[in-house]
Amino acid sequence: MSLTREQVADFQTYGYVIAEDVFTDADLAPVIAELEREIDRRARALHAEGKIASLHEDEPFERRYALLHRQCPDIGRRFDIMFLLGSAMFDFLRNDKLLDVVESLLGRELSCNPIQHIRAKMPWTGDDEQPAGYENVPWHQDAAVTSKDSEASEILTFWMPLVDATAETGCMEVMPEVFKLGYLEHQAEGGTTIVPKLLPGVKPVTAECRKGGIVIMNKYTPHRGTTNRSNIVRWSLDLRYHKTGAPSGRSHQPSFVVRSRANPDSVLKDDEAWRKMWREALDRPAQPIHRV
Numbered sequence: 001m002s003l004t005r006e007q008v009a010d011f012q013t014y015g016y017v018i019a020e021d022v023f024t025d026a027d028l029a030p031v032i033a034e035l036e037r038e039i040d041r042r043a044r045a046l047h048a049e050g051k052i053a054s055l056h057e058d059e060p061f062e063r064r065y066a067l068l069h070r071q072c073p074d075i076g077r078r079f080d081i082m083f084l085l086g087s088a089m090f091d092f093l094r095n096d097k098l099l100d101v102v103e104s105l106l107g108r109e110l111s112c113n114p115i116q117h118i119r120a121k122m123p124w125t126g127d128d129e130q131p132a133g134y135e136n137v138p139w140h141q142d143a144a145v146t147s148k149d150s151e152a153s154e155i156l157t158f159w160m161p162l163v164d165a166t167a168e169t170g171c172m173e174v175m176p177e178v179f180k181l182g183y184l185e186h187q188a189e190g191g192t193t194i195v196p197k198l199l200p201g202v203k204p205v206t207a208e209c210r211k212g213g214i215v216i217m218n219k220y221t222p223h224r225g226t227t228n229r230s231n232i233v234r235w236s237l238d239l240r241y242h243k244t245g246a247p248s249g250r251s252h253q254p255s256f257v258v259r260s261r262a263n264p265d266s267v268l269k270d271d272e273a274w275r276k277m278w279r280e281a282l283d284r285p286a287q288p289i290h291r292v
């Protein structure tokens with residue numbers, strides 16, 4: 001499904017747009033099933049080591065991981081796309097409905113950017129806001145986690161919840177129109193975040209998005225996570241795409257062609273080749289990936 005002209009214009013105007021109902025539950029089911037298998041595998045291994053007492057096998061995807069994580073946070077170690085390298089995830093990175101949306105904004109020569117994550121934001125019952133950290137991110141622009149040589153590249157973020165993302169479950173907040181200011185200096189303290197005195201006083205928008213939708217953001221759009229006050233895990237994927245040939249912002253990690261009119265043979269269809277590229281990249285000495 002391509003974006004409508006109005007959605008494209010909204011994106012150009014505000015620096016973000018929320019496209020609802022792009023995917024059906026069936027489109028997302030293989031990715032969720034792959035995550036469920038991984039969770040089950042890890043739970044059984046930790047159970048065998050005596051680190052998890054109850055497997056909570058009957059709990060749904062939305063709940064089970066939180067109940068396991070509470071018993072042993074180790075279950076979340078390296079729970080991310082580049083470490084799991086699953087076939088269903090690879091297929092989803094190339095999903096036609098997703099790429100039709102990407103093409104609406106970036107044109108016909110498209111590469112999947114290596115900055116991509118699975119996020120499992122746990123329920124939070126504390127009186128305070130859920131602390132900044134991997135599970136709840138402070139105000140930032142995604143440009144902050146790219147190298148400077150990619151300044152001129154349009155690297156767009158496609159954020160997709162695997163459960164309904166609402167103010168209660170901890171959806172994002174975004175600042176409309178602020179992308180026009182370009183890059184704002186970030187600091188490392190408090191998690192990669194915009195230097196507080198540079199944060200514009202713009203009223204944020206609560207970016208609620210039902211499962212099946214996509215929150216699309218410009219790389220200079222400030223956004224943050226909010227507290228998950230529900231009793232389910234706020235599962236999401238955030239993927240990025242750029243125009244083939246443009247610097248990815250992570251030249252030491254694998255980008256790959258997902259769609260090409262000019263050179264259809266360049267499209268990567270082999271998930272084993274994708275795994276190999278990531279394994280080689282992860283084996284190389286760590287490179288600085290953030291600007292701060």
Ligand SMILES: O=C(O)CCC(=O)C(=O)O
Pocket residue numbers: 119136137142157159170171172223224225226236238
């Ligand atoms: O998932 C979140 O709450 C924040 C995600 C984020 O910062 C991103 O996708 O770039």
Ligand SMILES: [Fe+2]
Pocket residue numbers: 140141142223
């Ligand atoms: Fe972000």
